[in-house]
Each structure stands twice: as structure tokens, then as C-alpha cells.
Amino acid sequence: MAQQNRQRLALKHPSTFAQYRTLLSKDLRQEFRTKEMVTSMGIFAVLVIIVYGAALALTAQSIDIASMSGGLIWALIVFTSLTGLNRSFSHEKEQGCLEGILLVPLDRSVIYLAKATSNFIFLALVEVIAVPLFMFFFMTTVPFAPTFGMIVWPLLLGTIGMAGVGTMLATITANTRSRDVLLAVLFIPLIYPLLYACVTATTAAILGSAQWMDLYTMPLVMAAGYDVIMLLACWVLYGFAVSA
Amino acid sequence: MADSQKKKRPVPEAGQWPDKLLVPVLVAGVVLTTVGFLMAFLYAAPVDGAEVNGFQLIGSKLVTHRQLLSQKIFYFHMPVAIVSFVMLIAAAYYAIRFLASKNQRYDTCSRVAMEISLLFVIGTMITGDLWTRFEWGVWWTWDPRLTTYLILMLIVIAYFVMRNSVDDPERRATYGAVISIIAFIDVPICMMVTRLIPTSIHPVVVRQNGMAPDMTITVMVCLVGMLCVAYGLYRLRFRTVRIEERVEALKEQLEEE
Amino acid sequence: MDPVLQDIYSTIIPSAPFIIAAYALLWAALLIYVIISVRSLKKSEAQLAVLEETVASLKAQRAAAPTAEGAVSAQQAASEKAAEAAAPKIAE
Numbered sequence: 001m002a003q004q005n006r007q008r009l010a011l012k013h014p015s016t017f018a019q020y021r022t023l024l025s026k027d028l029r030q031e032f033r034t035k036e037m038v039t040s041m042g043i044f045a046v047l048v049i050i051v052y053g054a055a056l057a058l059t060a061q062s063i064d065i066a067s068m069s070g071g072l073i074w075a076l077i078v079f080t081s082l083t084g085l086n087r088s089f090s091h092e093k094e095q096g097c098l099e100g101i102l103l104v105p106l107d108r109s110v111i112y113l114a115k116a117t118s119n120f121i122f123l124a125l126v127e128v129i130a131v132p133l134f135m136f137f138f139m140t141t142v143p144f145a146p147t148f149g150m151i152v153w154p155l156l157l158g159t160i161g162m163a164g165v166g167t168m169l170a171t172i173t174a175n176t177r178s179r180d181v182l183l184a185v186l187f188i189p190l191i192y193p194l195l196y197a198c199v200t201a202t203t204a205a206i207l208g209s210a211q212w213m214d215l216y217t218m219p220l221v222m223a224a225g226y227d228v229i230m231l232l233a234c235w236v237l238y239g240f241a242v243s244a
Numbered sequence: 245m246a247d248s249q250k251k252k253r254p255v256p257e258a259g260q261w262p263d264k265l266l267v268p269v270l271v272a273g274v275v276l277t278t279v280g281f282l283m284a285f286l287y288a289a290p291v292d293g294a295e296v297n298g299f300q301l302i303g304s305k306l307v308t309h310r311q312l313l314s315q316k317i318f319y320f321h322m323p324v325a326i327v328s329f330v331m332l333i334a335a336a337y338y339a340i341r342f343l344a345s346k347n348q349r350y351d352t353c354s355r356v357a358m359e360i361s362l363l364f365v366i367g368t369m370i371t372g373d374l375w376t377r378f379e380w381g382v383w384w385t386w387d388p389r390l391t392t393y394l395i396l397m398l399i400v401i402a403y404f405v406m407r408n409s410v411d412d413p414e415r416r417a418t419y420g421a422v423i424s425i426i427a428f429i430d431v432p433i434c435m436m437v438t439r440l441i442p443t444s445i446h447p448v449v450v451r452q453n454g455m456a457p458d459m460t461i462t463v464m465v466c467l468v469g470m471l472c473v474a475y476g477l478y479r480l481r482f483r484t485v486r487i488e489e490r491v492e493a494l495k496e497q498l499e500e501e
Numbered sequence: 502m503d504p505v506l507q508d509i510y511s512t513i514i515p516s517a518p519f520i521i522a523a524y525a526l527l528w529a530a531l532l533i534y535v536i537i538s539v540r541s542l543k544k545s546e547a548q549l550a551v552l553e554e555t556v557a558s559l560k561a562q563r564a565a566a567p568t569a570e571g572a573v574s575a576q577q578a579a580s581e582k583a584a585e586a587a588a589p590k591i592a593e
Contacts, residue, residue, distance in 0.1 A: 168422075168426075172406070172419045172422065172423070173406070175410070175415065176406065176409040176410050176419075177409040177410075177411075178409050182402075182405060182406055182409060185398075185401075185402045185405055185406075186399075186402045186406065186423065188398075189395045189398040189399045189402060189430075190399065190426065190427070190430050192395050192434060193430070193433050193434040193436075193437035193438070196437055196438060196441065197437055197441060200441050215441075218440060218441060219437075219441050222436070222437050222440065222441065225433075226433055226437070229429060229433065230426075230429070230430070230433075233425070233426060233429050234426070237343075237422045237425060237426070240343050240418055240421070240422060241418065241419065241422050244414065244415045244418040244419065281524070316520060317519075317520055317523045317524075320523070320524065320527060321523075324527070363530065363531070363534050366530060367527045367530055367531070370523065370526045370527060370530070371523045371524075371526075371527055374519045374520075374522055374523040374526075375519070375523065377519060378515075378516050378519040473531070477531070477534065477535065477538075480535070480538055480539070480542075481538050483542065484538050484539075484541050484542040484545065487542065487545040487546060487549060488541070488545045490549065491545050491548045491549050491552065494549070494552045494553075494556070495552065498552065498555065498556065498559075501559070
């Protein structure tokens, strides 16, 4: 009889996936209600495009915009992700959410995975808006090569890498004095190999010349390798960083 | 602040057995680097540059190319680059031991190793930049090695900027350890990525691969000499930092009383 | 001189300043680092000597003063002396 009562009252320990889903849905629901991060990142992306407009105004007719567009798109994505990453932990710190989450006996890496996934989703949403906007403003005179659709894969792999590394760095810099600048100073050198590979692959896909496959597959493999290695390293080290 | 722990391996401290090796190793380092410097100019054969119209019989060799003296920078440039990466490995090793044991001493070791690494990276950038300036006539090219070392220098500077902006010692040590491990993983990736991705826009002139034996010996001598010098600098700086830490601790103890 | 020989050795003199600059700057960087480190070491060792002296005098004073009041005032005097002695060294 006592055993039956005990079994009825015993709490079920939630599985790791359930914990992950809960944390992720918390972030998504908060964003869905306030829409603050996606709107601010989107407006920032539009502003960067306007700055590009001023920067390229005099030479727009004479330069080969198709070969530069890969680099410009990725610069846009890097700056926008810095803005988003800075804000992703501001809520946790202001309201003291992070201490609350740390009280729960869960594996610290689950927090990392949930945060990285939510950052990835927001960044992907902003990219879906920003990249067609860039093409509308700058690339209407450029004929689309048949391989244009292949820019999806570098964009995807690059966004995964940036969200992963950026979440780890945002956790570290959230507790320091000069938060935003320190995030940028740490983020950009660490993300450089990924950026280089993705820009090469994106430019190859946009130009679509005869030997585009050479310039496309190798950088994509390198970007995938970078993602796997860095995300694994951040996964292992996150427990130390967030408990400090 | 015990000099040894209950575990089998004692915590590193100034004045222990590595310091007794310090003077011989430092002397060996200075001697070896001087010998290497002399060997670079007197022993190793000069490298061929551009072709000339015609040929000359110099000594007993048939010479058909310009003889480059500027390549001699390489005999110090590559050892300095290798040593900076070795110090990065040492910093990451001490960072891992800090995360495993939470002993502040390992954080000190890691920080000093990063300082020495920064010093040697700056040396790499100086020699590499001057070499590029003479060879190609430009101050900077985005070739793999220079780019990787620029990124390494930026990461190490970012490490020190981050250390300055955190006040709590344990948090600072933890963040520093995490950053140095991530940096150690990132730098080889950067080197591989910039090297393996074919750049169709800027053709990179490939140097002759494989070194003649006299070049190899000179580079090895300089490398061992530089390693000894780096080790000596590390122990010196470590002793300085340890004494500073002990002074701070004593001051705090006196203030409490 | 034979023009071909001149051409063979033509890059040596223009490159000499760069080579000298490279080696000299490298040695200068190492030397500056060593000098900074040794100066910091000397300063810290001087501070350490002063602090050890004050700790010794503190202990001697506390052993010599039998009453609690005397001990407290002696402590205060000794810590003031320690702060005074440490301050000029720190200000250096």
C-alpha cells in the first residue's frame, strides 16, 4: 500500500530531450510574444544594407557586383549575428533567469544546446529576410546563374557555426565589464576560418562558372568540419563556463 | 599556498627543479641561436631567385639565378613561429589542468605561457612582414601563414583584454582557460582552411618544397635555441608573477590584522 | 664587373636593410620583454622585503605587549607603520 502511494507520488525525472525542448520553447515563446530580437536584428540588417548603398554608390555600375556579393552578404550576417548574440543573454542576466536554470539538476550542455538552437533559429529567420533584400537592392542587374540555389548550404553551415560559437562566447562575456566590444573582439578571430570557407563557397555558387564545383565542395567540407569540431569543444567546455 | 598537494604531482612553483636548469638552458639557448645566426649566413647555401640571362661559374657551381640574401630571414622566422605555437600548446595544457583541479596556480602558468606566445607571435609578424615587403614588394598579402598568425595574434590579444575586464579571480581563470582551449583548437583549423581552399583569384606562388640538408640543420639549430630561450623567458616571468602574487597575499594578510 | 655577375648579386644590397631590421627588431622585442620582467621582479622583491620586516616587527610587538589594550594599540601602531612603510614603496 505504501509502495503504491510512493509510486503514485514519485516524480518522473524528465528526459534530456524534454529538458531541451522546454528550454527551447521558453526562448521561442518569449520571442514570439515580444518579437524584440528578430525585429531589432532585421532593422539592423536593413541599416547595414543602406550603409553598403552609400559605400558602393559611386562604383555600382563599374564593379563586378556578382563576385563581391558573397563577401558582402557574409559581412552583413556577421554584424547582424553580433547584435543578436549580445541580446540573447541580456534577458537571462537582467531577470536572473540563469541562476534559476542553474538550480535545476540538469546537464549544463543542455542549456548550451537550447540557447544555440534558439540563436540559430533567430539568425536563420533574419537571413531569410536579409539575403533576398540584399539581392533586391544590389543584384537586379545580374543574371542568375543556374547554381544560385546552392548558396543555401554554405548559409546553413555558416549560421550553425556562428550560433554555436557565438552562444559560448556570449555566455563568457555576459559577466564582464565591456560586454559588446569583448564579444566582437573574441568572436571575429575565432569565426574567421568558417567565414573564409563560407564566403568562398557562396561566391562560387553565385558566379556559377564552369569549374564551380572545385571552389564549392572543398570549402563546404571544411565548414562542416569546423562546425563539428568547434561545437563539440563548446559542448564539452560549456559546463565550466556557465557555472563560473 | 602549499608548494605540493596531497596528490602525487606537485603544483608548479618558482624555485623548484626547473629553475635549477634555468641558467644552463638559457646559456644553451643564447649560444645555439648565435650559432644558428652565423650558420644562416655563412654555412647555408643561398637560395635561387629570379633567373638571369646567362650564367656564371662561382666557386665550383654553375649559377643561373639571382642569389637571395633576404631568404635568410626565414631561418629565424620559422623557429619563432613554431615556438609561439608550442607555447600555445603549453597554455592549453595548463588550462586543462586548471579546469580539472581548480587550482589557481595552473591559471598563472597558463597566463604566463600566453604572454610568451604573444611575444613570439609578434616576432613572427615582424620578421614575416619584413620578408614579404622585400620579396613581393607589398606590405601584406593574405597568404595562409601570415593570415593564420594575424588571427592567432588577435585571439591572444582578445584573451588578455578579457582577463582585464573580469574582476573575480576564479571566474577570470575559468574564462581564460576556456578561451585558451578554444584558441588552441581553432588555430590549426584556420591554418588548414586557408591552405586547402584553392584561391582562384590571387595566384599564390608556391615555393620550392623540401629543404636542402644544410638549410634543415640551420633551422633545427635555431629552433632548439629558440625553444631554450622561450623556456628561460617563461621561467623568469613565472618567478616574477609568483613573487607579485605572494606580495599581494602578504599585503592582504597585513590589512586584515 | 661582369654584367651577369652583377645581376646575380643585384638583390643583396637592397635587401640588407630589411634583413638587419628583421633580426634587430626581433632581438629588441625579446630584450624589452626581459627588461620589463626583471624590473618588475626587482620592485616586487623590494616590497617583499619590507613586508616581511613589518610582519616580524608586528609579531615581536605582540609578544612584548602583555595586556589586551596594549596589544590592540600596539597592533594599530604596527599596522599603521606597515601601511606607511608599504605606501612609499607602492607609490614608487
